[in-house]
Amino acid sequence: VPDTLSLSWQLADVFLLAGNTLMTTLADWPELLTLQRGRIKHQGELIAPLSGEPYQLSSSTELLDLTGFYDTTLFRGLSSQLQLSADAVQLQLGIPRLTLQQFEQGVVGGPLQLAADYRAQWDAPASGKLELHDNELILFNGRIKLPSMVLDLAQQEWLLPLHIHQLDLQQLLTQHPTSDLTGQGLINGQIPLIISARGVEVARGRLQAEEPGGRLSYRSPQAKGMAATNPGMKTIVAALDDFHYSVLSSDVSYSTDGHLTLALRLEGRNPAMEGGRPVHLNITLEENIPALITSLQLTNQLNEVIQKRVRERLQRPRQP
Amino acid sequence: CTPTVQVAAPTEPITINLNVKIEHEILIRVDRELDQLFSDSSGLF
Amino acid sequence: MNLQQAMNALGPAKEQGLIGEQINGYLGVVQANAEAQQIVELINDARRAEYSRIARDNNIAVADVEARAGQRAIERTPAGQFVKLDGQWVRKR
Numbered sequence: 001v002p003d004t005l006s007l008s009w010q011l012a013d014v015f016l017l018a019g020n021t022l023m024t025t026l027a028d029w030p031e032l033l034t035l036q037r038g039r040i041k042h043q044g045e046l047i048a049p050l051s052g053e054p055y056q057l058s059s060s061t062e063l064l065d066l067t068g069f070y071d072t073t074l075f076r077g078l079s080s081q082l083q084l085s086a087d088a089v090q091l092q093l094g095i096p097r098l099t100l101q102q103f104e105q106g107v108v109g110g111p112l113q114l115a116a117d118y119r120a121q122w123d124a125p126a127s128g129k130l131e132l133h134d135n136e137l138i139l140f141n142g143r144i145k146l147p148s149m150v151l152d153l154a155q156q157e158w159l160l161p162l163h164i165h166q167l168d169l170q171q172l173l174t175q176h177p178t179s180d181l182t183g184q185g186l187i188n189g190q191i192p193l194i195i196s197a198r199g200v201e202v203a204r205g206r207l208q209a210e211e212p213g214g215r216l217s218y219r220s221p222q223a224k225g226m227a228a229t230n231p232g233m234k235t236i237v238a239a240l241d242d243f244h245y246s247v248l249s250s251d252v253s254y255s256t257d258g259h260l261t262l263a264l265r266l267e268g269r270n271p272a273m274e275g276g277r278p279v280h281l282n283i284t285l286e287e288n289i290p291a292l293i294t295s296l297q298l299t300n301q302l303n304e305v306i307q308k309r310v311r312e313r314l315q316r317p318r319q320p
Numbered sequence: 321c322t323p324t325v326q327v328a329a330p331t332e333p334i335t336i337n338l339n340v341k342i343e344h345e346i347l348i349r350v351d352r353e354l355d356q357l358f359s360d361s362s363g364l365f
Numbered sequence: 366m367n368l369q370q371a372m373n374a375l376g377p378a379k380e381q382g383l384i385g386e387q388i389n390g391y392l393g394v395v396q397a398n399a400e401a402q403q404i405v406e407l408i409n410d411a412r413r414a415e416y417s418r419i420a421r422d423n424n425i426a427v428a429d430v431e432a433r434a435g436q437r438a439i440e441r442t443p444a445g446q447f448v449k450l451d452g453q454w455v456r457k458r
Contacts (some may be wrong), residue, residue, distance in 0.1 A: 177346070278331065279333060280333045280334070283337075293358075307428070314433055354437060356436055357434065358438075365386075
């Protein structure tokens, strides 16, 4: 009499271009997730000793170059291996390597590299330990790195210390809808991201331009108009027309209602203004990021479903 | 020789303090144009 | 009925609960009657032309302008008049 029952399975590969059979078969397929291209392979094994000892389940799912979108975020080139192992007491999900070539959520970013391990008990599957290993996102030609860390999902709040390496100011400004401002420079810094039920926020983030600094040029018809009658504005417009800065640094704070505040310090000069007399600027800059993302999405030609979701977002009454 | 007067650039820096609030024109412009439609004189609402 | 007359009849028709605003930025008939139907068709055609112009000026989709207009039309509807929410005509409190 066999003492263990062993069951192994291998699904036929799913080619998303030919339709997402997983979406039709899996009951709880996330409604906001649509996969359009790519390939999914899945195989697994269940070993259940008849003598009543605990069973052992293991499965491996391979995602190959998936393209699609989640809610209003478009993604391309998602590849990963998901290794699941479980027994009667606990489950473990290993993601040795996940790469995402590009994503678009108003702003275009990527590639993203991610490696993680998740371990939880069956009696509290959603409050396990998530181990993140040297994850990195390329954004505006620079790198955003997250050091290896363990997130305890049983907690209410998680701190993700993001390290910013050489974001290209020119790239950032070209993606920003305000076309009156251009510039060059490489930005480094630390952004402590706090995630909780309240949402995402940043307190005391810090950014600064790398030596020797760079250039900024602000040329806006409205500002020029105001400069004609306002001496203060006249100096600002003259200085920022071709501003060579040696110091560009900023405190960063971001609130859960989407409010970004930069306390900028600029030191430099415009060679053509008063013989290159030094100019110091203290600028408090405020921007609503959700409004930025919405206005970027409205003008980028995204696919129809995302446009529809952005529109619905427009119709939802603004939170107080 | 004729003395040349070299005006040294004033070294004392100009300090400027500024508050900037970035509004997103697309939504603002559309709202402003819709304001005209919603006014009593448009006859549409 | 021409557009001029429809514009004049718009306010009273709303107050009498014959027509009301919808989330898509267009008028809808609350109580079917020939006159209410005409007002809705004439006014909606005029609104569609305005929405298309605004969309062209800002190079965004007409549907984005409609969505924005619909949200504001419902917000600005005075209490007692009708708005269509989730497919139901509701008298705004």
